[in-house]
Amino acid sequence: LPAIIAKVYLVGAGPGDPELLTQKAARLLQNTDIVLHDSLVSREVLDLITPNAEIIDVGKRAGQKLLTQDEINSLLVSYAVQNKMVVRLKGGDPTIFGRAGEELDALRRANVPYEIVPGVTAATAAAAAAGISLTDRRAASQVLLTTFSRGENGKQMDWGAVTSTTSLVLYMPGAEYAEVSARLRDGGLPADLPCAIVSAASGARQMVRWSNISRLATEAKLPAPALLIVGRVAAQRAHEISEQAWAALDESPPAASTTRWI
Amino acid sequence: LPAIIAKVYLVGAGPGDPELLTQKAARLLQNTDIVLHDSLVSREVLDLITPNAEIIDVGKRAGQKLLTQDEINSLLVSYAVQNKMVVRLKGGDPTIFGRAGEELDALRRANVPYEIVPGVTAATAAAAAAGISLTDRRAASQVLLTTFSRGENGKQMDWGAVTSTTSLVLYMPGAEYAEVSARLRDGGLPADLPCAIVSAASGARQMVRWSNISRLATEAKLPAPALLIVGRVAAQRAHEISEQAWAALDESPPAASTTRWI
Numbered sequence: 212l213p214a215i216i217a218k219v220y221l222v223g224a225g226p227g228d229p230e231l232l233t234q235k236a237a238r239l240l241q242n243t244d245i246v247l248h249d250s251l252v253s254r255e256v257l258d259l260i261t262p263n264a265e266i267i268d269v270g271k272r273a274g275q276k277l278l279t280q281d282e283i284n285s286l287l288v289s290y291a292v293q294n295k296m297v298v299r300l301k302g303g304d305p306t307i308f309g310r311a312g313e314e315l316d317a318l319r320r321a322n323v324p325y326e327i328v329p330g331v332t333a334a335t336a337a338a339a340a341a342g343i344s345l346t347d348r349r350a351a352s353q354v355l356l357t358t359f360s361r362g363e364n365g366k367q368m369d370w371g372a373v374t375s376t377t378s379l380v381l382y383m384p385g386a387e388y389a390e391v392s393a394r395l396r397d398g399g400l401p402a403d404l405p406c407a408i409v410s411a412a413s414g415a416r417q418m419v420r421w422s423n424i425s426r427l428a429t430e431a432k433l434p435a436p437a438l439l440i441v442g443r444v445a446a447q448r449a450h451e452i453s454e455q456a457w458a459a460l461d462e463s464p465p466a467a468s469t470t471r472w473i
Numbered sequence: 474l475p476a477i478i479a480k481v482y483l484v485g486a487g488p489g490d491p492e493l494l495t496q497k498a499a500r501l502l503q504n505t506d507i508v509l510h511d512s513l514v515s516r517e518v519l520d521l522i523t524p525n526a527e528i529i530d531v532g533k534r535a536g537q538k539l540l541t542q543d544e545i546n547s548l549l550v551s552y553a554v555q556n557k558m559v560v561r562l563k564g565g566d567p568t569i570f571g572r573a574g575e576e577l578d579a580l581r582r583a584n585v586p587y588e589i590v591p592g593v594t595a596a597t598a599a600a601a602a603a604g605i606s607l608t609d610r611r612a613a614s615q616v617l618l619t620t621f622s623r624g625e626n627g628k629q630m631d632w633g634a635v636t637s638t639t640s641l642v643l644y645m646p647g648a649e650y651a652e653v654s655a656r657l658r659d660g661g662l663p664a665d666l667p668c669a670i671v672s673a674a675s676g677a678r679q680m681v682r683w684s685n686i687s688r689l690a691t692e693a694k695l696p697a698p699a700l701l702i703v704g705r706v707a708a709q710r711a712h713e714i715s716e717q718a719w720a721a722l723d724e725s726p727p728a729a730s731t732t733r734w735i
Contacts, residue, residue, distance in 0.1 A: 231495045231591065355615060355618075
């Protein structure tokens with residue numbers, strides 16, 4: 212077999228605003244032969260792709276999967292073998308909830324040269340939109356990026372395993388707020404702990420709704436993609452961050468408090 | 474007082490490679506009056522600033538603080554009041570370990586218009602450099618972004634509060650590997666859990682060292698800025714990710730296992 216000289220680029224498309232693409236991503240989109248993109252990638256970003264490139268939507272649409280992961284893996288390899296330059300474009304950053312793992316494996320197994328181009332992940336775009344410092348040192352020391360999907364193994368979403376100085380960012384395409392609220396309560400988080408729902412961060416229809424864990428249950432649903440920031444840093448009025456308004460509620464350990472290797 | 478019409482932009486400079494600046498950040502650097510930057514911002518990024526701008530290094534250098542946080546806050550407000558366009562440039566993303574909280578407060582109190590421009594945070598740049606999918610669904614369901622600083626309150630770094638499906642990313646400027654290794658062991662993480670040290674991610678002198686929690690203690694130190702990725706996703710050989718090589722060690726609960734609101 213001839214050596215493969217084309218590269219597959221796994222590229223973060225950022226949160227939506229094409230201005231938040233990296234310079235490298237923008238350059239690659241203007242010079243590639245093929246783009247395989249997820250449905251989360253915005254129209255405005257797709258508009259930056261060179262008209263010479265073939266564009267393939269591999270994402271889900273209205274619940275219908277267009278291509279399986281195996282099919283996507285095969286496509287990436289087969290284009291590379293044809294020495295075509297491929298951009299695999301993923302919403303946000305490829306290494307955060309971007310399902311890059313299996314694609315990287317497939318490329319390695321086939322000895323296809325690849326490069327990951329990081330992007331702005333939805334968590335920080337949402338924090339920027341809401342004016343929230345996720346690690347405000349008066350209220351937080353760390354950030355947990357996690358997700359919510361109905362029917363998944365509950366053990367994997369151990370939200371009880373967060374301290375009061377952890378900011379929790381919940382990527383939640385399509386999640387029910389009432390269920391998320393209940394799960395956070397079950398995890399031992401205080402009912403009046405602030406949270407902010409950020410919809411379409413960085414896009415033209417960006418929205419921020421300030422709430423708390425209890426009120427979240429009855430909030431009207433914001434359009435997807437939406438993301439939830441939970442923690443003291445999500446207090447809308449900044450002075451509350453340092454007021455320790457929730458300290459009094461922190462005495463009793465949460466119900467689901469046993470941390471373990473599962 | 475006249476209304477302030479100039480804006481202060483809190484801008485993420487990304488991990489170092491100027492190609493990983495967002496298009497928006499690059500544009501702002503070419504059009505601003507003032508740039509106040511941290512020492513973590515790379516020389517290559519600073520070279521993109523318009524020659525017309527005044528550039529102020531507000532970061533620490535060799536342990537010596539150039540300006541206090543209060544002085545930085547005052548500078549931001551005073552330039553805005555003079556109707557100068559200000560870029561406050563921070564390494565990585567402003568909302569992740571960027572100390573944006575106090576600056577945002579100062580700007581709000583002074584009614585200065587501001588905007589946060591998110592950037593590529595060091596965690597995802599390091600993951601990209603190492604070819605690690607932080608949320609590889611075969612091995613991880615969430616990501617904890619945390620930090621290590623000598624002398625800080627240990628309670629704030631509750632590494633025991635991670636499950637075996639949490640990828641831990643440790644921002645660790647200047648940390649001692651032996652101490653980090655001991656703390657991770659104290660937190661109940663298995664000695665042979667993989668980790669990767671990534672130094673100068675995205676830069677010309679980028680380095681990745683594959684290790685595990687036990688061996689970390691004796692690794693030679695890599696140049697700052699360095700970051701540690703800990704978890705099953707950090708297995709150098711991808712097949713190990715799904716092999717559950719560490720499952721057998723996960724039976725006993727970690728020593729520091731009590732999760733609580735502190």
